[in-house]
Amino acid sequence: MIFALGGNQNCGKTTLFNQLTGSNQRVGNFPGVTVDKKEGEIRGHKDCTVVDLPGIYSLSPYTNEEIVTRDFLINEKPDCIINITDATNIERNLYLSLQLMELGIPMVIALNMMDEVRENGNTIKINELQELLGVPVVPLVASKNEGVDELIEIAVKVAAGRIKPMRQDFCSGAVHRAIHGIAHLIEDHAEKLGISPRFAATKLIEGDEPMQKLLRLTDNELDMVEHNVTEMEEQLDTDREAALADMRYTFIEGVCSKCVIKKGESIAHRRSLKIDSVLTNKYLAIPIFILIMLLMFYLTFGAIGAALSTVFSMLIDGVTNLVDSALTAYGINPVVHSLIIDGIFAGVGSVLSFLPTIVTLFFFLSILEDTGYMARVAFVMDKLLRKIGLSGRSFVPMIIGFGCSVPAIMASRTLSSERDRKMTILLVPFMSCSAKLPIYALFTAAFFANHKPLVMIALYIMGILVGIICGLIFKNTLFRGNPVPFVMELPNYRFPSAKSVGMLMWDKAKDFMVRAFTIIFLATIIIWFLQTFDTRINVVTDSADSLLAAIGKAIAPVFEPLGFNDWRASTALITGFSAKEAVVSTLAVLTGGSDASLNTALHQMFTPLQAFSFLTFTLLYTPCAAAISAVMREMNSRMAAVGVVVFQIAVAWLAAFVVYNIGGLIF
Amino acid sequence: MTLNEQKLGVKCRIKAVNGKGALRRRLLDMGLTPKTEVMIRKVAPMGDPIELHLRGYELTIRLEDAKNIEIAED
Numbered sequence: 001m002i003f004a005l006g007g008n009q010n011c012g013k014t015t016l017f018n019q020l021t022g023s024n025q026r027v028g029n030f031p032g033v034t035v036d037k038k039e040g041e042i043r044g045h046k047d048c049t050v051v052d053l054p055g056i057y058s059l060s061p062y063t064n065e066e067i068v069t070r071d072f073l074i075n076e077k078p079d080c081i082i083n084i085t086d087a088t089n090i091e092r093n094l095y096l097s098l099q100l101m102e103l104g105i106p107m108v109i110a111l112n113m114m115d116e117v118r119e120n121g122n123t124i125k126i127n128e129l130q131e132l133l134g135v136p137v138v139p140l141v142a143s144k145n146e147g148v149d150e151l152i153e154i155a156v157k158v159a160a161g162r163i164k165p166m167r168q169d170f171c172s173g174a175v176h177r178a179i180h181g182i183a184h185l186i187e188d189h190a191e192k193l194g195i196s197p198r199f200a201a202t203k204l205i206e207g208d209e210p211m212q213k214l215l216r217l218t219d220n221e222l223d224m225v226e227h228n229v230t231e232m233e234e235q236l237d238t239d240r241e242a243a244l245a246d247m248r249y250t251f252i253e254g255v256c257s258k259c260v261i262k263k264g265e266s267i268a269h270r271r272s273l274k275i276d277s278v279l280t281n282k283y284l285a286i287p288i289f290i291l292i293m294l295l296m297f298y299l300t301f302g303a304i305g306a307a308l309s310t311v312f313s314m315l316i317d318g319v320t321n322l323v324d325s326a327l328t329a330y331g332i333n334p335v336v337h338s339l340i341i342d343g344i345f346a347g348v349g350s351v352l353s354f355l356p357t358i359v360t361l362f363f364f365l366s367i368l369e370d371t372g373y374m375a376r377v378a379f380v381m382d383k384l385l386r387k388i389g390l391s392g393r394s395f396v397p398m399i400i401g402f403g404c405s406v407p408a409i410m411a412s413r414t415l416s417s418e419r420d421r422k423m424t425i426l427l428v429p430f431m432s433c434s435a436k437l438p439i440y441a442l443f444t445a446a447f448f449a450n451h452k453p454l455v456m457i458a459l460y461i462m463g464i465l466v467g468i469i470c471g472l473i474f475k476n477t478l479f480r481g482n483p484v485p486f487v488m489e490l491p492n493y494r495f496p497s498a499k500s501v502g503m504l505m506w507d508k509a510k511d512f513m514v515r516a517f518t519i520i521f522l523a524t525i526i527i528w529f530l531q532t533f534d535t536r537i538n539v540v541t542d543s544a545d546s547l548l549a550a551i552g553k554a555i556a557p558v559f560e561p562l563g564f565n566d567w568r569a570s571t572a573l574i575t576g577f578s579a580k581e582a583v584v585s586t587l588a589v590l591t592g593g594s595d596a597s598l599n600t601a602l603h604q605m606f607t608p609l610q611a612f613s614f615l616t617f618t619l620l621y622t623p624c625a626a627a628i629s630a631v632m633r634e635m636n637s638r639m640a641a642v643g644v645v646v647f648q649i650a651v652a653w654l655a656a657f658v659v660y661n662i663g664g665l666i667f
Numbered sequence: 668m669t670l671n672e673q674k675l676g677v678k679c680r681i682k683a684v685n686g687k688g689a690l691r692r693r694l695l696d697m698g699l700t701p702k703t704e705v706m707i708r709k710v711a712p713m714g715d716p717i718e719l720h721l722r723g724y725e726l727t728i729r730l731e732d733a734k735n736i737e738i739a740e741d
Contacts (some may be wrong), residue, residue, distance in 0.1 A: 057693075057696050057697060058692070058693075058696035060689075060692045060693070060696060062688075062689035062692060062693070063689070088723075089722075089723060089724050091698070091722045091723060092697065092698050092722055092723075092724060095696065095698065238701070241691065241692055241695055242683075242684065242695060242700065242701065245695035245696060245700050246700045246701060249698060249700050249703070266723070269723075269724075272725075276709070280709060280711070280712070280718070281712075282710075282712050283712070285711075285712045286712055375727075378727075379711055379716060379718065379727045380711055380712055380713075382711065382715070382716050382727075382729070383711065383713040383714070383715050383716075384713070386729075484689070485689055485690040485693045485694075485732065486716065486727075486728065486729055486732075487690070487693045487694060487697055487726065487727075487728050487732070488726070488727050489697070489724060489725065489726055489727075490718060490724075490725040490726065490727055491724075491725075
């Protein structure tokens with residue numbers, strides 16, 4: 001049996017999903033969109049699968065998340081909907097419930113956060129609520145696993161008995177007449193498709209285009225629907241959408257006045273207001289946000305992350321050495337030896353050393369998200385990102401991009417709109433990641449020793465500026481059309497649950513490991529192959545003879561207009577694709593292997609202006625293989641990943657060209 | 668009068684939500700229906716967006732979108 005878990009955002013849906021399934025989860029995408037589809041087996045019920053639907057507030061046809069949910073419910077016809085609602089915010093939560101009930105699919109309402117309701121001194125009369133709504137209501141506390149067993153038991157019973165919601169009538173007067181008239185009119189069409197006529201009718205009254213198309217009404221029938229709607233609008237002196245929203249909220253207000261006994265004010269709410277008087281304070285909000293980000297960066301890329309990385313690298317080195325000596329002792333073919341040690345171990349090892357950083361970063365991110373602080377960041381920072389067509393929500397992934405593009409791209413998952421998510425992913429690589437620092441350090445020390453900080457800052461700012469320009473271009477090309485409205489709930493602050501935080505960290509670590517051993521593995525082997533063999537597939541003794549160097553030489557002229565056509569520079573750029581740090585090590589290897597020879601060679605290869613042009617190109621050109629694979633995963637498209645590579649190389653070339661030629665006029 | 672002109676911390680009631688499409692529907696869905704009591708709780712540090720209090724919870728919308736919401740003071 002299939003169970004669909006649906007509900008608003010911030011009502012504990014993920015927590016309940018984790019409680020229902022334990023660790024037994026699969027993550028995928030809904031067809032055609034990059035909206036997460038998590039599935040899992042319900043604990044203790046092998047034949048029961050629960051699908052976690054996106055967090056939504058309504059079944060309107062506007063956002064991808066809403067459309068995905070509708071399509072799933074209409075096409076897949078789950079055996080039961082588990083509708084999770086936040087009992088402390090019951091009025092708004094039931095708005096979605098009423099729409100779900102109209103679908104005529106067996107349903108249970110899970111009334112979450114009952115502990116808070118009790119603490120506030122309030123009561124919700126469960127029996128009356130069930131009676132009035134006509135569906136079973138199970139009170140629970142998902143974070144403490146209270147009531148989850150009862151929920152499973154009742155949901156299975158409801159699904160097995162095909163017990164549909166008893167009530168679908170939330171209307172009176174003119175709306176009632178319109179819904180019933182239209183439901184009757186289109187009954188045949190709806191039933192043929194297996195859709196509840198009630199649901200179809202209310203959607204038609206709301207002017208829902210996907211529903212009109214789905215039902216394939218004749219012109220005559222459409223006219224009659226519109227006639228009914230116009231009559232309703234005239235009688236109510238309001239329009240179709242407002243009329244139905246009003247109908248639902250009026251019904252809910254009636255239900256709440258009978259079932260909810262409010263004695264005290266919500267403690268969590270009062271606490272949130274107090275916290276917000278500091279965190280979203282007019283003067284303090286931005287400094288505090290910067291502080292939190294700095295602290296997170298320091299801990300991730302400095303203290304904790306660095307320590308973990310060191311330990312982890314030692315482990316990898318240990319294993320590498322062990323395998324190395326074992327292979328030597330065995331006397332294996334030197335090429336195979338090189339493949340295993342220099343190719344696989346070195347390549348995957350260097351990528352795996354990202355892992356502690358990613359896990360640490362997601363530890364902090366999931367805490368910021370689960371506590372409710374991320375929504376505040378969006379509130380505080382919205383104005384800055386609006387000009388490029390994004391909302392404040394995209395701010396955090398962008399900032400993480402300065403550390404590492406990989407977790408930044410992965411973090412875009414928390415953005416609630418698919419459009420914003422895609423656009424953020426495309427812009428993140430312009431935020432100069434920390435792996436490029438060694439390159440900047442090498443070049444600034446060699447060429448701009450007196451202006452090191454200035455050149456570094458100039459590079460970072462250039463990345464941001466190019467990002468803004470691209471954002472403006474995207475807004476008017478790829479992502480034309482209306483952005484998703486910025487109408488966002490600021491949920492009460494809550495203590496994050498260790499289980500959710502742990503699960504998220506594990507998910508991200510697993511996700512990254514899988515990629516490290518598949519696509520990144522492949523990329524490192526290709527680079528190794530190109531570095532090890534020459535054009536006749538002989539093992540090279542001088543790296544200048546390798547296939548990679550040959551490719552470097554072949555493409556070097558492409559960089560002529562940018563001021564550097566040295567094959568060693570172009571070869572280093574190619575290896576930068578596996579990891580940005582490799583640019584420095586390749587340059588070192590190709591110029592003789594010592595710091596002094598590298599410095600001399602750099603001065604032979606570049607003038608300061610050419611060096612700056614090279615840095616500009618390095619700043620903007622294709623992200624590393626790990627980041628590209630993250631793009632592919634999050635955008636769910638190979639084309640997108642290829643597109644990012646091509647697009648960024650083009651942008652980098654253009655920017656370096658402009659820098660070199662305008663610089664040439666000035667200096 | 669529209670919501671963007673309202674003073675901070677003063678309760679008022681919604682008369683109508685104008686505009687069209689996704690934004691309007693979203694506002695209605697989030698509970699900004701006629702006769703609902705609403706109050707502006709806060710303005711973001713950079714002057715926009717604003718934080719509203721309605722139906723027992725907090726919602727943030729942009730000033731530009733608040734222009735679509737007609738209100739009457741209680």
